[in-house]
Amino acid sequence: MSGMHRDRIDPGGQGGLRLTIQIVTTVILNGYAAGFAGGKLYAGDLKKVCVPVLNCYSCPGAVGSCPVGALQTLLGSHGRVPFYVLGTLMLFGILLGRAVCGFLCPFGLVQDLLGKITVKKLRVPKRIDRPARYVKYIVLVLLVLIPVMSKVGEPVFCKYLCPAGTLEAGIPLMIADPALRVLRGVLFHWKIALLAIILVSAVFIPRCFCRYLCPLGAFYSFFQKFCFHQMEIRKDRCTGCRQCDDACPMALDVIKEIQTGECIGCGRCGGVCPEKAIGRGWRITSVR
Numbered sequence: 001m002s003g004m005h006r007d008r009i010d011p012g013g014q015g016g017l018r019l020t021i022q023i024v025t026t027v028i029l030n031g032y033a034a035g036f037a038g039g040k041l042y043a044g045d046l047k048k049v050c051v052p053v054l055n056c057y058s059c060p061g062a063v064g065s066c067p068v069g070a071l072q073t074l075l076g077s078h079g080r081v082p083f084y085v086l087g088t089l090m091l092f093g094i095l096l097g098r099a100v101c102g103f104l105c106p107f108g109l110v111q112d113l114l115g116k117i118t119v120k121k122l123r124v125p126k127r128i129d130r131p132a133r134y135v136k137y138i139v140l141v142l143l144v145l146i147p148v149m150s151k152v153g154e155p156v157f158c159k160y161l162c163p164a165g166t167l168e169a170g171i172p173l174m175i176a177d178p179a180l181r182v183l184r185g186v187l188f189h190w191k192i193a194l195l196a197i198i199l200v201s202a203v204f205i206p207r208c209f210c211r212y213l214c215p216l217g218a219f220y221s222f223f224q225k226f227c228f229h230q231m232e233i234r235k236d237r238c239t240g241c242r243q244c245d246d247a248c249p250m251a252l253d254v255i256k257e258i259q260t261g262e263c264i265g266c267g268r269c270g271g272v273c274p275e276k277a278i279g280r281g282w283r284i285t286s287v288r
Contacts, residue, residue, distance in 0.1 A: 018102070018266060022109040028063075029053070029106060030168070035060030039176025050085045052092040053105040054216055056158070059168035060176065068162070068215060071148050072155040089219060097227035098220045099265030101210055107164040108210060108264075114199060115206040115249060122204045129251065132212050133262065140215035157215060159187070163198045166191040206249035210264060221261025228282050231258045231265055237277035244269035244278060254278070 029051055032042040041047075042063050051064040067085050074082040092100050101108050115121075124132070143157040158165050170191060174180050201208045210217050233255060244254040247268045252258070254269045258278070270278035 021103050025104045026106040026109055029055045030061035032061045032063050050088045052100055054107050054164040056165035056169040060172050069155045069158045093220050093223035094227055096229045097224040099229045100220055101217050102264035102266035111202040111207050114202040117203050135212050136214050136218040139213055140218040144215045163195045166195040224261040230283050231280050234277045237275045243272045247272040
C-alpha cells in the first residue's frame with residue numbers, strides 16, 4: 001500500500017525557507033573563493049564529485065562537476081560509461097523529482113531573483129507555451145544524449161547553449177584573465193547574447209529557462225510521477241479561487257498539473273492558498 005506523509009506548507013515562511021536553501025546550496029557548490037580571486041579552477045578531489053544541478057565545472061568557485069558536462073566528457077572522450085553520474089541523477093530524481101530545480105539549482109536561484117523585479121509579467125499563450133515546453137526534451141536528446149551516445153568527445157550543450165556556464169565561468173574567467181579576453185571570438189559573443197536574452201526574459205517570464213530549455217529539468221520530469229517528494233492538493237478544501245495559478249512561476253494549471261513533470265515543487269502555490277489546501281509530503285510505500 002502507498003501512503004503520503006504530508007507536511008503542511010507554512011504560508012508565512014515557505015518562500016524565505018526556500019530562498020535560504022537556494023542560497024546555501026549555491027554557496028556550497030561554489031565555495032572555492034580563491035578561484036574567484038585568482039581566476040584559477042579548484043582541482044581538489046571534490047571536483048570528481050558530480051552535483052545534481054547545472055553548475056559549471058569551469059566556474060572558478062565550483063567544487064564539483066556538472067552532470068551534463070561530466071556525461072559528455074567522460075563517455076565521449078574516454079569511452080567510459082559514467083555510471084556514478086547517471087546514479088547521482090537518478091538518486092536525486094527518485095528522491096526529489098523536479099524539486100531539485102525548485103530548491104537546489106543555482107541558475108534557478110538567479111531566475112527567481114530576476115523574477116522578483118517589479119514589472120508586469122508576461123503570460124505566454126497556451127497555444128505557444130505548451131508546445132514550447134517540449135523544446136527542453138529536444139535539447140536533452142540533440143545536445144546531450146546524441147553527442148554522448150555518438151562519443152563526440154565534446155560537451156555540446158555546455159559549449160553552445162548552457163547559460164549557467166557563461167554566467168558562472170565564462171564571464172568571471174574573462175574578467176580575471178586578460179589573456180582570455182584576447183582569445184574571445186564568435187562563440188563567446190554568441191553565448192553572451194544568449195545569456196542576455198535568457199536573463200532579460202526571466203524578468204518578464206519567470207523560470208523561462210526551466211520551462212523551455214533546461215535538459216536537466218527534462219530529465220528530472222520523468223521521475224515526477226513516482227519520486228518520493230510530492231506536492232498534493234486537498235480537493236475537499238480547494239474552492240477553485242485560482243490564486244495558486246497566479247503565483248506559480250511555471251504558469252501551470254495547478255489543480256491539474258501539480259503532480260506533472262512541469263511542477264518544480266517550489267511551494268509558492270501553497271503559500272498563497274487561503275484554504276491551506278496545498279501541501280508537500282513524502283510518498284511512503286509499504287507492503288502488507
